[in-house]
Amino acid sequence: MNTSTSLAVMTSLSLDSQLVKLISDTYKRLQISKTVEEHLEKELKFFKKVTTGVDPMDYSKVMSQKGIKVLSLFFIDKVANYRGYTKEGKPTQGKFAQWFEEEFTQQLRKPKYRLLYPSIWNKDSSGKSVLNEQALKELASSVHNGYFAQDKKKDASGNPQFAESKLSAKGEGGKTAADESAYNLIMKDKEKLLSIDEKLRFIFSHSALKEGWDNPNVFQICTLNETNSVMKKRQEIGRGLRLAVDQSGERVPYGFEVNTLTVMANESYEQFVTELQKEIEKEEGIKFGAVEKHQFANIVVSDELDKKEFLGAKKSEEIYQHLADKGYIDKKGKIQDSLKLDLAENSVSLPESVKEHTGAILATLTKVSKGLSIKKxxxxxxxxxxxxxxxxxxxxxxxxxxxxxxxxKTTYRVDFSIGELVDKCINEIRASVAVASAKFEYKKVKVAVTEAELETFDEESKIQYYRNRNFQLPDVVTYLESHTNLTRKTVVQILLGLGDKLEAFKNNPQRFIELAGEVIRKQMRLAIVDGISYHRIxxxxxxxxxxxxxxxxxxxxxxxxxxxxxxxxxxxxxxxxxxxxxxxx
Known part of the structure; x- marks a missing residue:
């Protein structure tokens, strides 16, 4: 008995990992797909911004001067996911490289991107635009590349093979000679990457690349780390937090309309923003939700004859000390729950000397305290x-x-018919289990730094269905056996009785297994209720x-x-x- 129980647990863990890997790969592929989509949309937006009002014959000339090159950066932590090697040293594509090219070619089939890549479109005899499949394939392979540490081994063509980089305990990289080679390579190509004539637009690199690796025209960062990387988010987004430049090398004058970094995070944006805020507080000494001694100094108290007068540093320090004495803030200026409560009830105590400026002071405190939670x-x-x-x-x-x-205190016994259970499971699964293709929710928000917190706004939400069936199906029999405690024979009987309903398993294996498992366990519970009997000890x-x-x-x-x-x-x-x-x- 003990041996069979142990085996069941081991099998269950193995099957769970199959499903996790399946979901993880699907999720990462969607990250790549969304990064490509964001990239092309920015390219199209910038193209139209620069060429609006320009004769189509002059597009090329204007783009060579004012065009904005868009770059996207993918962080990965396993080189093998992008590039592998055969025993003979011949380079092979990893799964990320394969997925990228498939998603890129799929996006470029959309007619709206014809403006960006006219060279992959031909005209047929009727003058209709037709996609050149070979040109598209060649473009897809030329717009991406990897910048990784290199070791002394050579591939079949005599080029250095890619090697893994290593992170320090602080999440920093670039300490070894191999890491230095990757850093030097991408820094050497930095100016080249900014040229619109250079086809390379999508960069796959190691998350351990050291501080200083950045490019002003990185507009998308996608984190595809397969493990919980210790690299700091501040370092990751720092690669793209630079003012973009045009083809003449000048900083573009369009503000946030252009200079916005999109991070395709492998977590919810709430988690990402929370962790980023913690890092900014720790690394930069910036306080969110804290009052500074000079907080109220710039409050305008008089605005007569075009000459403004301010509350000043001395009064501001007086207010700060009063807040501390009342227990509204701690010794570091961090806002306490009592201030939040009094702000909500409009009963904040302020010094008599500044009573006439209560409205402006409370507005400042409300702004700084925004977002803090209260436990009474x-x-x-x-x-x-x-x-x-x-x-x-x-x-x-x-x-x-x-x-x-x-x-x-009692013991209980259960008696039920296996045949009836199988029939009820089959009927219920056929009637109630509806499994469509996997559905993912894609959220996009803007993040602004305020005095109180990192604030998110302009949230967009889209639903995307994933219909790619090019994956290995998990062992549904073993999974249901281990999660329902039914025998393998009984599980097989149920699945065979489903007939064409079993096709739904291929649409979304994880969802089908979950729903089928729920139905089976529900029918087992009902059978137990009907067949249970209690016996007093x-x-x-x-x-x-x-x-x-x-x-x-x-x-x-x-x-x-x-x-x-x-x-x-x-x-x-x-x-x-x-x-x-x-x-x-």
């Missing part, structure tokens, strides 16, 4: 045993009669009623519901579902 200590409460007519409910005759019926094995007096229940009011049909005066809820249910009862 006074909301912490211990639930008490409820009383009825001066007597605790748990001591009443009605509750005692109920307790005497349910207090005994003995008259002396039971739970004592005194546990209600001995155990203390403590929670916060926001998670507690006042109760009239419980032995306690409050019910403590661990989830929104429990909270809603408790409110209804």
């Amino acid at each position: 200590h006074e909301e912490k409460k211990t639930a008490s045993l409820r009383e009825d007519n001066g007597k605790q409910v748990v001591l009443g005759d009605d509750f005692k009669a109920l307790w005497d019926r349910i207090k005994y 003995g008259d002396e094995d039971y739970y004592a009623q005194e546990l209600f007096q001995e155990e203390e229940l403590t929670g916060y009011l926001k998670n507690m519901v006042e109760a009239n049909k419980s032995v306690y005066d409050y019910i403590i809820c661990d989830s929104d579902t429990e909270f809603e249910f408790a409110e209804k009862t």
Whole structure:
């Protein structure tokens, strides 16, 4: 028994990793796809911005002077994912390189990008534009390249082979001679990369490249790290936080309309922004949600005869000290919950000498304190045993009669028909399991640095369906066997009984397995309910009623519901579902 249990656990872990890898690869491919799409959209936007009002015959001339080269940077942590080598040293494409070329060619088939790459389009006998497939294939292979550390080994063509870079404990790289070679290579090509005539636009590089690696025209950064890289986000986005230049080398004058970096993060943007904010606070000494001594110095107190007067540093320090004395801020200026509460209730205490400027001071404090969360200590409460007519409910005759019926410790047995279970599972899966192609939500937000926090705005959300079936299907039988505890024979019977419904498994393997597993477990639960029987261990094995007096229940009011049909005066809820249910009862 022990051996079979151990094997089941090992198989389960292996199958889970199959699904995780499948989802991870699909997710990363979509990251690449979205990065390519963002890149081409920026190229098109910049092209139209520079050529608006220009004769089409002069497009080339104008672009050679004012055109803005768009670059995209992919961070990876395994060179093999981009470039591999055969035993003979012949270079081979890794999965990222393959996915990139497939996604790039798919995007360029859209007619709107014909303006950007007219050389891959021909005219047929009727004058209609027709895509040159060979030219498209050659373009796709020429617009991307890898910049990695190089070792002493040569490939079949005599070129140095790519090698792995290494991160230090602080998330820094570029310390070895091999790393230095990658750094020198890309720095040598830095000016070349800015030329529109240079086809290279998409750069795959190691996340360990050292500080100083940057390019003013990197507009997209895509993080494809397969592990939880310790590289700092501040370093990653630093590669692209530069003012772009045009073909003459001049900084472009368009502001954020052009100079915006898009980060295709492998996490939610909330996580990304939170971690980035922490790093900025730690590395740069910038305080979010903290009051500085000079915070109020620039508040305008008079604006007569075109001569502005300000509150000044001395008054600002006086306000700062008052806030500290009231406990509104700590010794480092960090805003406390008490200030947030008083701001919400419009009851903030300020020095008498600045009362006439209360509105401007409170506006400043509100701006700085924005986004801070509050936990009220006074909301912490211990639930008490409820009383009825001066007597605790748990001591009443009605509750005692109920307790005497349910207090005994028991064992249980289950008896159900396997044949009936299989039939019910087949019918329910066929009726209720609908699996479409994998659906991913793509969110794009802008991030602004404010005094209170890194603030996100202008959120866009798109749904994308993934219909590529070019992947190895996981072992659905073994997975369902290990996650339902049914025998392999029973699982096979259920799957074979599904008929053409089993085709849905190919659309989205993970979703099908999840839903089918849920149905099977639900039918098993129903079978158990119908076939379960309890057997009392003995008259002396039971739970004592005194546990209600001995155990203390403590929670916060926001998670507690006042109760009239419980032995306690409050019910403590661990989830929104429990909270809603408790409110209804």
